[in-house]
Amino acid sequence: MKPMKQKHFTKIILAAILFISFHYTANSQVLISLLLGDKLNSEKLKFGLDGGVNWSNITNLDPSKYKAHFNLGFYFDFLLKENTKWYLHTGVLVKSTMGPKGLNPYTIGNAELDSLFVGGKMSRKISYFNVPILVRYQFKNMLYIEAGPNLGLRYKAFDIFTADVEDKEDLSYTLDVEDQYTRIDAGVMAGVGFQVLKGTGYNFGMRYYYGLTEVLKENTGDPQRNSAFYLYFSMPVGAGEKAKAKAEAKKLEKEAKKAEKEQK
Numbered sequence: 001m002k003p004m005k006q007k008h009f010t011k012i013i014l015a016a017i018l019f020i021s022f023h024y025t026a027n028s029q030v031l032i033s034l035l036l037g038d039k040l041n042s043e044k045l046k047f048g049l050d051g052g053v054n055w056s057n058i059t060n061l062d063p064s065k066y067k068a069h070f071n072l073g074f075y076f077d078f079l080l081k082e083n084t085k086w087y088l089h090t091g092v093l094v095k096s097t098m099g100p101k102g103l104n105p106y107t108i109g110n111a112e113l114d115s116l117f118v119g120g121k122m123s124r125k126i127s128y129f130n131v132p133i134l135v136r137y138q139f140k141n142m143l144y145i146e147a148g149p150n151l152g153l154r155y156k157a158f159d160i161f162t163a164d165v166e167d168k169e170d171l172s173y174t175l176d177v178e179d180q181y182t183r184i185d186a187g188v189m190a191g192v193g194f195q196v197l198k199g200t201g202y203n204f205g206m207r208y209y210y211g212l213t214e215v216l217k218e219n220t221g222d223p224q225r226n227s228a229f230y231l232y233f234s235m236p237v238g239a240g241e242k243a244k245a246k247a248e249a250k251k252l253e254k255e256a257k258k259a260e261k262e263q264k
Contacts, residue, residue, distance in 0.1 A: 046077035050091060052232035056098040058124070058215065060222040065102035066229070067123055071095055075234055077136070087136040089146055092129055096152070098185075098226045099124035105161050113161075113173060120163030120171075126181055126215065126226075128152035132189055132207075142195040150209055152185035152226075154178075180217055185226055187211035193232075203234040 051072040057064055075091030101123035107114045129152065136146035157178045162169040193205020211226035 044079040044082075046075075046087075046236055048075060048234055048236035049073070050075040050093065050232060050234040052230060054096075054098070054228045054230045056226065056228040057100045058098075059225045059227060061100060061103060061224065063102055063104065064100040067099060067101035069097040069099075069125070071097070071130075071230070071232075073130075080135075085138040085144075087138065087144075089134040089136045090132060092131055094129060095127075096130040097125050097127045098228055099126045099157075103159075108175060116171065117161045117163045117173065120161060121169070122162070123160045124157070124177075125160065126154060126157040128154050128185060134189060134191070138195065142201075143192070144195065144205075145190075145192050146207075147188070147190040150187055150189040154181055154183050154185060157181045181215055182213065182217055184213065185211055185215060186213045187226065191230070202236070204232065206231055 049072070051070070054069050054071055055066040056069060057066045071093050072095040073091055073093035075089060078088040078090075080086040080088055101121070103122040103124060105114075105117045105120050105122045130150060131152070132148065132150045134146040134148040136144050138144040157176070157180070159175045159177050161173045161175070163171045165171045187210050189207055189209045191205055191207030193203050196202040196204070207230040209226065209228045209230065213225065214223050215226055216224045
């Protein structure tokens with residue numbers, strides 16, 4: 001149970017969480033850069049950071065509302081065949097949370113706590129490592145569409161009870177419910193996006209995910225499945241400039257050899 005009167009700390013806490021998540025992802029990016037070197041962000045392989053906001057809910061929960069969560073990770077785009085616009089998009093969202101808000105609190109077996117949250121609200125936060133495996137087709141106008149499976153590995157889950165005492169939702173209690181939820185989540189994802197610049201440019205777009213697996217371990221009612229809308233932005237990082245310079249040097253070398261042959 002935590003009084004939430006120190007609201008001026010909210011921005012600091014949020015900034016710290018985002019910094020830690022970015023630091024974790026950045027370390028992964030450095031390792032990948034060392035392993036792949038100049039192959040990063042070429043015509044055949046694109047790599048970068050992927051993040052944004054998702055609005056998530058769980059089916060067959062009444063009442064419930066879509067809740068906004070931040071997500072952050074890294075991605076790869078592999079060209080499937082030369083001289084085509086077909087790519088395989090994958091990667092890992094290392095910070096990816098799902099779950100709704102607006103749920104009615106339930107009793108937890110503690111009379112004092114149960115009485116405090118009568119008439120309050122509850123939100124659910126289930127954190128996953130999410131791995132999308134999407135086939136992407138990019139049109140000439142840089143618009144693209146994509147679809148495929150998404151696999152999630154759950155690593156923590158919490159129910160957050162809130163109530164109004166003096167201010168709105170200034171009383172909260174967080175309950176660990178990790179053992180109640182399945183470890184693996186799987187479903188289908190589809191989306192549309194736009195590449196801002198040619199080559200290894202920035203991308204932004206929207207995706208929709210619908211889970212096909214039950215998220216609650218001992219559910220005797222209608223199936224509960226994750227669903228989420230994603231608004232994302234992806235930024236290429238790594239050895240892109242170095243790879244581009246190398247490709248340009250190779251092109252100039254080829255042209256020089258060709259000119260030399262023509263002179264002979």
